[in-house]
Amino acid sequence: MATDVKVRYSDKDLAEFKALIEGKIKKAYQDLELLKSSYKNDGNNGTDDTSPTFKAFEEGSETMSREANTQLALRQEKFIRDLKNALVRIENKTYGICRVTGKLINKDRLKLVPHATLSIEAKNMQ
Secondary structure (H helix, E strand, O other): OOOOOOOOOOHHHHHHHHHHHHHHHHHHHHHHHHHHHHHHOOOOOOOOOOOHHHHHHHHHHHHHHHHHHHHHHHHHHHHHHHHHHHHHHHHOOOOOEOOOOOOEOOHHHHHHOOOOOOOHHHHHHO
């Protein structure tokens, strides 16, 4: 990889990516709050007077969904971290440069995966 990168996205492009990423971060925080509130909820759906078998089934299901929500929340926190790191790369004017090939990552890829650090070419080499 080249140490002095001469190829980079223009300041105008970087500003557009920054706006896109900031929007995604805001949405990601909203999604994270939804996940957190759903697993903090006591989950009692008024099944106190129903059969013990159903109650046991529901408690098992509740535990599984709480674990799934925790996993989703952890994944969401990593996504937010990756997006924030992308903002740092924008500030450093290194955003959109593949960390393996040193070439620009395709704009369409960055619009879909704004925290990408690898070009498709580099990703296929893995």
